[in-house]
Amino acid sequence: MNCCFSVRRATVSDTGTTSSGSPIRPLWQGWIACDCPVALTAEPARGSAWLAGVARVSETDLGARSERGSEYADLSRLVRAAGLLNRRPGRYAFRVTLVLGCLGVAGVVFVRLGQSWWQTTVAAALAVVFTQTAFLGHDAGHRQIFHSRRANDVVGLVCGNLLTGISYGWWVDKHNRHHAHPNTEGHDPDIVVAPLSFTPAQAAAQRGLGALFVRHQAALFFPLLLLEGLHLHVHSIRAVVRGDRLRHRPAEAGLLALHLAGYITAAFLVLSVPQAIVFILVHQGLFGLYLGCSFAPNHKGMPILTEADNLDYLRRQVLTSRNVRGGLLLDALLGGLNYQIEHHLFPSMPRPNLRRAQPLIRQFCTDHDIAYHETTLTRSWAQVLAHLRTIGS
Known part of the structure; x- marks a missing residue:
C-alpha cells in the first residue's frame, strides 16, 4: 500500500468505534485504523492481502450470528420507545x-x-x-x-x-x-x-x-x-x-x-x-x-462484502456505512444522508429524527463492540479518493 498510517485502536474521530475511545473487539481480523480507513484480512487461500477498504470477515467472528439476531430487535425496541419512528x-x-x-x-x-x-x-x-x-x-x-x-x-x-x-x-x-x-x-x-x-x-x-x-x-x-x-x-x-x-x-x-x-x-x-x-x-x-x-x-471506501461474509442485519448495515459529522447546516446540505448508519438501520425513520437517534444508536454500537464509523466531510471525501487510488494502483 502507498499510504502512511499508524496502527492503533480506532476512535470515532476518524475511523469509528466507540464514542468514548475505549478499545473494542474488531469483527474482522487484522483491523488497522488510519485516517483513510483500512480493513485488511490476509487470506492465504487467495494468496494476497486485501486492499484498503476491502474487508473480509473471519468465520470465527460469525459463529455467534444467531445470537446476535436479537440485538437488532433490542435496538428497534429502544428506537420505537423513544418515538424516533413517528412521522413528522x-x-x-x-x-x-x-x-x-x-x-x-x-x-x-x-x-x-x-x-x-x-x-x-x-x-x-x-x-x-x-x-x-x-x-x-x-x-x-x-x-x-x-x-x-x-x-x-x-x-x-x-x-x-x-x-x-x-x-x-x-x-x-x-x-x-x-x-x-x-x-x-x-x-x-x-x-x-x-x-x-x-x-x-x-x-x-x-x-x-x-x-x-x-x-x-x-x-x-x-x-x-x-x-x-x-x-x-x-x-x-x-x-x-x-x-x-x-x-x-x-x-x-x-x-x-x-x-x-x-x-x-x-x-x-x-x-x-x-x-x-x-x-x-x-x-x-x-x-x-x-x-x-x-x-x-455514505459507503465508498468502506468494507466491501461477499456472500461468504454472512453478517447479521445490524452489522451488515453499520460496518459498511460511514457517518459525516457536522451541525444543522450540514444536515440540511446533505439531506440527512450524513446519518447514514442510522438511516440504513431504520430506512423509514423520518429525516428530522436521525440526529436525535444518533446518540442512542452510537451508544448501542459501543455497548455491543460494533465499529461505528464517523468522520468529517472533507475526510470522508479523502477516504473515498484513497480507496479509488488504491484499487487503481
Missing part, C-alpha cells in the same frame, strides 16, 4: 413549502432575467434546489413522510419525475437493492458504476481505455460526477421506455415527458441557443456534482 408531518410540510417556494422564485428570476449570461447563477441555484427536491423524493421512497405508501408515491413521483426528471420507480427499485445488500459484491448496484472500479476484481477485469481510466480514477472522480445528472436522466428514460419494474409506468412516463418538454422549451424559449446550452450544462453538471458529493461519503 409539520417538518416535512415546511420542507416541501420551502423547496417549492425556491423553485417558484428561481422560475420568476429566470423569466425576468431573460437573455443574459447571468443565467448561469440561476442555473447554479437551481442545481441546489433540484438536489434538495431529490432528497425529498428519497425520503418519500423510504416512506418517511407518510405512513401510506400511496401518499409517499405521489410525493416521490412529483419530486422525481415531474420536478427533477428522475424516474421515481426505477430509482426506488435500485436503491432498495442497495439497502438490502450495502457494499456487497454481486448484489449492490451502487458498486457497479462504470467506468469506476470499487473492488480489485473490477479493476482486474478492465482492458484498454478502461484500465487506463481505473489507474487515474481517483483524480477523475469529482469531474466524473458532473455527468451524474445526465446518467440519472438517461437511465430514467430507459427504465420508463422498457417498463422495468415500474408500478406506475403511465404516470411516470407522462410526468417525465412533461418535465423534459417543459425544461427544454423554457431554456430555448427564454434564452439564446448558446445561452440555453450553457445553462443546461451548468445546471445539470452542478446538480450531478452536488448529488454525487452527498452520496459518495
